[in-house]
Amino acid sequence: MSETLIENIVIYGVVVLVFGLTMWFYLRKLRNQNRMITEKIVQAKSEGLYEPVSLHPVVDPKSCIQSGACIVACPEKDILGIVNGRATTINASRCIGHGACFHACPTQAITLYIGTEKRGVDLPHVDENFETNVPGLFIAGEIGGMGLIRNAVEQGRQAVENLAKGLDRKVAADYDLVIIGAGPAGISASLAAKKLGLSTLTLEQDFLGGTVFSFPRSKIVMTSPMDLPLHGKVRLFETSKQELLDLWQQVIEKHEIRIRENVKVESISRLNGHFEISVLSDEIYTSRRVLLAIGRRGTPRKLNVPGEESPKVAYRLLDPERIREQQILVVGGGDSAIEAALLLADQNEVVLSYRGAAFNRLKPANKQRIDQAKQEGKVTILYQSNVVRIEPQSVSILLDGEEKQREIENDLVYIFAGGELPTQFLEKAGIKITRKFGESVLKHKK
Structure with missing residues (x-):
C-alpha cells in the first residue's frame, strides 16, 4: 500500500472522526436543550403557567425553522423555547402581548391569538381598520385586546389614519374627531389627528x-422604543412612569x-350622520368620528365587601415613598399587587392577600423578588384568602x-383585583361584545 494512499486514509479518517464528534456534540446539545425545555414546560403546567390567559403567540410548525429569533426578541424570558425542532410556548400565561416574537420571526411562523379553546376573552367587535360594528366609531389600545404602551401608541396612530379616510365634513358637527381616553393610544391618536389636520x-x-398615571411614580413602564406621531422615535429604555408622563406633556x-381632564363620558349616540357625546357635567359634544381609547382597567374591579367604601381603601398607589409606619393590606396576585407590596414593604408592615394557592402570572423578576421578601420576613403572604370585612382599624x-x-390590625388597604371591561357603556353605544376562543388578532399577510 502506497504512502499516499495511507495518508489519504488517515486524512479521511480524521475528517470523519471530527465530523462524527461534531455531530455527536451537536445532537447531545439538542437533546439537552429538549430536555431542559420539556422540564420547564412540565414545571409551567404544575404551576399553572402553561395555559395562556390573554394575547399569546401560536407557532406554525410547518414554517418554523428554529432560528431562535423569537426567543431572543422576547424580553419576558421563558415564554418561548425550542423542542424537537420547533418553537413552542412554555410559560404562556406570562405573555403580555407585546408581539416582539411576531415581528422577529424570519419566516412569519408566529400568529398572535386571543383566548384559547377553553378560556374565552370578552372583546368589542373591531375590524382590521379598528372600526366597530357602529360605522364611524373606532377602538384602539388595550380595550381592543392589545397590551403594552408601544402597541397602544401604534394602534392609536393607525386608527386615526383609517378613520380620516372618507371623512365627510359636510356633516354638521363640532369636531371631526372626539377621542375618549388620554392614555398611550389616546395621546398617539391626538397627535396623529393634529398631523392630519x-x-x-x-x-x-x-x-x-x-392607566399609566395610576402607576407608582418610579415604576418602569416601557422597555422598548416607540414611534410617536409629530415627535418621532422615542429611544428611551427602562423608562419610568414620570419620565414618560413628562415626555407626553x-x-x-x-x-x-x-385634552380635557376629569371629564367622564356617560354615553355615545349616533344621530343624523354624526355622534353626540354626553359627559357627566351635562355637556354634549358632536363629532363626525369617535375613537375609544379607554383601556380595560379604567374601572377597577371591587371586592364588594362591607367597609370597602372606607377612605382608607384605594385601587392605585401613586407615591409609596410617602407612606411610612403603617399596617397595610395589599389584595391581589398580579404584578401590580406584587410591585405595590414590595414598594410599601421598605417602610411599612405589609400583608399580601391572594385568593389563589400560588402566584401564577408574575414576571420572573417579580416572582423572585416576592419570594425573597417573604423569606426575609418583609411581606406576610396569605394564600387562598379572601377579605370579608374592612373596619376602621382592622x-x-x-x-x-x-x-x-x-x-x-390595619391602617390602609390597596386593592389590585384587575379592571372590568366597560361592557354596559360599550353596549349602550351599540358596540357588539363577543367572547373570543382562540382567535387570531395579529397575523402576517400572505
Whole structure:
C-alpha cells in the first residue's frame, strides 16, 4: 500500500472522526436543550403557567425553522423555547402581548391569538381598520385586546389614519374627531389627528396618561422604543412612569393638543350622520368620528365587601415613598399587587392577600423578588384568602380550610383585583361584545 494512499486514509479518517464528534456534540446539545425545555414546560403546567390567559403567540410548525429569533426578541424570558425542532410556548400565561416574537420571526411562523379553546376573552367587535360594528366609531389600545404602551401608541396612530379616510365634513358637527381616553393610544391618536389636520377634542376621565398615571411614580413602564406621531422615535429604555408622563406633556404642549381632564363620558349616540357625546357635567359634544381609547382597567374591579367604601381603601398607589409606619393590606396576585407590596414593604408592615394557592402570572423578576421578601420576613403572604370585612382599624380575612375569620390590625388597604371591561357603556353605544376562543388578532399577510 502506497504512502499516499495511507495518508489519504488517515486524512479521511480524521475528517470523519471530527465530523462524527461534531455531530455527536451537536445532537447531545439538542437533546439537552429538549430536555431542559420539556422540564420547564412540565414545571409551567404544575404551576399553572402553561395555559395562556390573554394575547399569546401560536407557532406554525410547518414554517418554523428554529432560528431562535423569537426567543431572543422576547424580553419576558421563558415564554418561548425550542423542542424537537420547533418553537413552542412554555410559560404562556406570562405573555403580555407585546408581539416582539411576531415581528422577529424570519419566516412569519408566529400568529398572535386571543383566548384559547377553553378560556374565552370578552372583546368589542373591531375590524382590521379598528372600526366597530357602529360605522364611524373606532377602538384602539388595550380595550381592543392589545397590551403594552408601544402597541397602544401604534394602534392609536393607525386608527386615526383609517378613520380620516372618507371623512365627510359636510356633516354638521363640532369636531371631526372626539377621542375618549388620554392614555398611550389616546395621546398617539391626538397627535396623529393634529398631523392630519383634523379638528379634535380629547376627553379623559382622570388625568393625562390614563392607566399609566395610576402607576407608582418610579415604576418602569416601557422597555422598548416607540414611534410617536409629530415627535418621532422615542429611544428611551427602562423608562419610568414620570419620565414618560413628562415626555407626553412636553409633546402635547408643543403641538397645542387640546385634552380635557376629569371629564367622564356617560354615553355615545349616533344621530343624523354624526355622534353626540354626553359627559357627566351635562355637556354634549358632536363629532363626525369617535375613537375609544379607554383601556380595560379604567374601572377597577371591587371586592364588594362591607367597609370597602372606607377612605382608607384605594385601587392605585401613586407615591409609596410617602407612606411610612403603617399596617397595610395589599389584595391581589398580579404584578401590580406584587410591585405595590414590595414598594410599601421598605417602610411599612405589609400583608399580601391572594385568593389563589400560588402566584401564577408574575414576571420572573417579580416572582423572585416576592419570594425573597417573604423569606426575609418583609411581606406576610396569605394564600387562598379572601377579605370579608374592612373596619376602621382592622380587616377580617377568611382562609380556606379555616372556619374562623382572622382579624388583622390595619391602617390602609390597596386593592389590585384587575379592571372590568366597560361592557354596559360599550353596549349602550351599540358596540357588539363577543367572547373570543382562540382567535387570531395579529397575523402576517400572505
